Amino acid sequence: MTNLRGIDLNLLVVLDALLRERHVTRAARTIGLSQPAMSSALGRLRHIFDDELLVRTASGMQPTPRAEKLIEPVRQAIGHIERVLESDHGFDAMRSTRRFNVRLSDLLAYLMLPRLMEQVASAAPSVSIDIRHFSPLQTIDALEKDEIDIAVSMGLEHTGTINQQLLFKDRMVCVLRGSHPLAGGKLTLKRFLAARHLKVSMAPTDKRFVDDVLSRSNAMRDVALNVPHWLLLPHVLRSTDYVSVMPGAFASAFQDNSLVIRELPFASKPIEWCLYWHRRHQTNPANRWLRDQIVKANG
Numbered sequence: 434m435t436n437l438r439g440i441d442l443n444l445l446v447v448l449d450a451l452l453r454e455r456h457v458t459r460a461a462r463t464i465g466l467s468q469p470a471m472s473s474a475l476g477r478l479r480h481i482f483d484d485e486l487l488v489r490t491a492s493g494m495q496p497t498p499r500a501e502k503l504i505e506p507v508r509q510a511i512g513h514i515e516r517v518l519e520s521d522h523g524f525d526a527m528r529s530t531r532r533f534n535v536r537l538s539d540l541l542a543y544l545m546l547p548r549l550m551e552q553v554a555s556a557a558p559s560v561s562i563d564i565r566h567f568s569p570l571q572t573i574d575a576l577e578k579d580e581i582d583i584a585v586s587m588g589l590e591h592t593g594t595i596n597q598q599l600l601f602k603d604r605m606v607c608v609l610r611g612s613h614p615l616a617g618g619k620l621t622l623k624r625f626l627a628a629r630h631l632k633v634s635m636a637p638t639d640k641r642f643v644d645d646v647l648s649r650s651n652a653m654r655d656v657a658l659n660v661p662h663w664l665l666l667p668h669v670l671r672s673t674d675y676v677s678v679m680p681g682a683f684a685s686a687f688q689d690n691s692l693v694i695r696e697l698p699f700a701s702k703p704i705e706w707c708l709y710w711h712r713r714h715q716t717n718p719a720n721r722w723l724r725d726q727i728v729k730a731n732g
Contacts, residue, residue: 442514444481447474449507451487455494464530508534509579515719524718526557533562533723536572536584540633540663540683541706545585549730556726566661568635576711582720584709585727588641596715598708598724600731601682605642605704607695608666608684609676615695622652622698629657631666631675643678646701667692680704706731 450460451471461471479486484499496504515531524531537545542564553560567575567584573591575581585600607625609615615624632644632654640648647653657675660666666677667687684694708727714720 441477444474444478445507445511445514447471448478448486448503449511451475451478452496452500452504452507455487455496457494505580508532512579512582524722526560526722528559529557529719530559531557531561531719533560533583533719534565534581535562535723536567536575536581536586536709537564538566538586538663540680541585543664544682544686545727545730549727552726552730557722566635569639569641572709576709579711582710582714583723583727585706586709587704587706589707589709591709594712596710596712598728600706600708600728602703602705603680603682605678605697605701606681606684607676607678607697608670608688609693609695610670610672610674611691611693613674613676613693615676616693620695620698625676625698626652626654628655628676629674630654631669631673631677632656632659633661633663633666633677633679634659635661642704643697643701646699650699 446464447460447466450463451457454460454463457471457475458468461468466474475487482499482503485497486500486503487494487496511532512534546564550562553562565575565581567581569586569589572581572584572586573589573595576584576591576595589595589597591597607620609628615628634641644654658669660669663679663683666679669675670677671691678697681694684692688694708724710720710724
């Protein structure tokens, strides 16, 4: 067993920077070390782990298999240490070098990140954010395991260990190209179900948004294409006769003369985009600060 008393825990920060940047000079700049000091630290890390960790290839420095396995444990360990220190000393946004992990879909990132990062750059110039994208079940698991600090999503099923806060309400709409046969006339449920659909879901069992509503009437969409990313939708819809259902805020953000937004031909409850975080971080100053920033960005 390794004796922690003989290890400088600052080396965890060095290792994290090296595994992120995969470049000694850039990693040194990230954490404020000189290039020789970073090279020396890499040598110590190689000795501790008895592994090269990073090796030179034709495409640059690449992590070894051992280093790949260290990426997530090292990030989690640093996160735990940061939270312990923040709980004792508070969170100084202007001086913090904290790196947050946030679950966002590409849809939410498209809508939220410009304003959020403008705020963060002003209030916390050295804070960094890693965006992660998980399925609903994976998101709850990641919150439980402390792999992410905050998630923004909708309709997540969870236990009492997860807190949530409403960010904003939206509605689902139907989007299709302007030359689509369904672009004119009334969009009835029969015509809607007869069309071929472009659906977004990261898991085949994910029936949120409209499929859960349709299933209660024993109805089902004819899904021609299922993709995991929302930003693909405008490009595919412009060149096919598929129709797609998406949040109205997202549809409005990229609508142009080539696409048409139509109301759904059946009743659908408003959707609620929410913040989710583990209750262990309810009073954590850094977590609370980031939650406040996200709420402000959606205000």
